[in-house]
Amino acid sequence: MTEETKEEVRVWCDGCYDMVHFGHANSLRQAKALGDYLVVGVHTDAEITKHKGPPVFTQEERYKMVRGIKWVDEVVEGAPYVTTLETLDKHGCAFCVHGDDITMTADGVDTYHLVKSCGRYKEVERTAGVSTTDLVGRMLLMTRQHFRQGDSEYSVDREPSKSMGQDRTARSPWTGCSQFLPTTQKIIQFSDGKVPQPGDKIVYVAGAFDLFHVGHLDFLKEAKKEGDYLIVGLHTDPAVNRYKGSNYPIMNLHERVLSVLACKYVNEVVIGAPYEVTKELMEHFNVSVVCHGQTPIMPCENGSDPYAEPKLQNKFKPLNSGSDMTTERIVERIILHRLEFEDRNLKKEKKELAAYEAFVKSKSENIEMAG
Template structure:
């Protein structure tokens, strides 16, 4: 699909709007770093258009994609700060495309992205004074995630929160972590509060980020709960959450996601899973427009003590699960973790949906199937990174 094929509803006569911004990218594994850029761009604008490159253009300029265009579009459109997605956006940002959508400015992180020829993809719009820089999210990239998949490391995992380490745990006490939780919990304008962030430790639930008053009110009256690892936060998770959100909307309820910690996910999946750690997965879930609150460290089994621990903050009226099978430690069969909520008559299975056959294992299998290509992509990325750092140094020196 090319940009001309999808650009049928917009025309070159669209007037430029000072409050309509543009951001573009590959958005392969639409992780919290992508969401962070989108959030910062949305905070500057009343409307944010998000351009998504084709598989073919990404292959030429960067290497093979893991997620196909349709899958990447699904992820981008689920981000609550995206006003409109534009599939087929050119890899080298074209001011004529921006004009056709009425977008005055382009937003990008404080790093340089180059095309296959080593040229800055944003040089033209920079020269036109239509380029806005935001802070790049540190310590995460698609390249990082692919590297984790191609290795067996678990050094990215975060220790579980316990009563003994609660007062010093990085997710609760680190200022940067708390700031990012608050940022990703914001509403569609990327400014006002929205989602609540809670922490579950030994059947006690505390508040990390207070939800907006309207969300808090609905939480107390009618909350729909789902749980899981949500590793790599891909289109299967998103489609499931969309269906849950629709179900909740019909009952004037809000959606709460219980997120298992790294040790719990690893006990089920084994190897070096989860590929994304608990902090990264929490941010991915928080940025999704189908989610209203998150409980970090939720137990594998939503039993009576856990449900009761939530009651000061929310009333769970339904617990929903997707069409995927329930597995236990290292993938073996287990006692049904939903026995209690089934006995209470509040359990419901939802689905099927068009991505219900996709799992994090299958996403990793895509990488491993083409291991040589992805390793070559990683090598080329390293070479490109040197060139991009050189260009960045030149740009900074020129700016002085």
């Protein structure tokens, strides 16, 4: 008697995936858990600009970033902004999954109204404390310009340490920045849980990996080719602040940990790794090769080379991933188009706030009618 083969459940997700962060990854992780095969549609630059405002990353960069997330099985380029039944059927997907925030077209129409009305829509919990709008807001605070706070103005110069990571102009219940609080459970959910096997060649890399981007992705892909098991050391916020400058990191250590763990090339993350790659660290993790990209290496606080030990052991290997993207370049993009992004953020928040107020009003009216 032959066993019945279980039919594969294909799940559809779509979005802009601009500045892919751990919030996007968490949504895709939850979506994948609802089925067997995850198809992700990514919108074009033209569609995003029309409905939302200019994206930070190009469509090619965004396609690549989504392909690099460990739960994604397939990427559909140029997916329509409004999700239709035809799209789901074309890609053999049983239903569509999205977070519990509202996404609308330029005309104020819910982009998921068609699949919702046919019962082919499922919702997952949005990750509190992070959004592309929030991250753009954090970078806008680095422009050293005046920003409006209610009816008054304040300057980033006045108290930069307090303003970083907190866009005080945010008013939307979905895009307003809140403090992200990590848990061991969340880290376990993001980790693949695999340990190195006997004989595995272990590769170690370390850095800030701030605003995880295509440059990081390309570098980690190359590093993974150097062995069987890739460990990424994430430097603490004070360490990054020392070698990157007063406005960095833009994302805190906990946020950076989840962003790196979501990458399909990464096996393990060392949270708060020491800046210097010591003999003890290499022995502890049984490291065979230590890699570093093309970015300059800042000396340790005592002036020594942080990679002196792996170089001494002939285990240091510089890599050229072919990408020239850096976190600083992303910030430059934001600052160059500061007014456009400020306008985008304010419009998005205003639209979402109006939709949220309408939702609350409708809910209270339904309760009254039921009563």
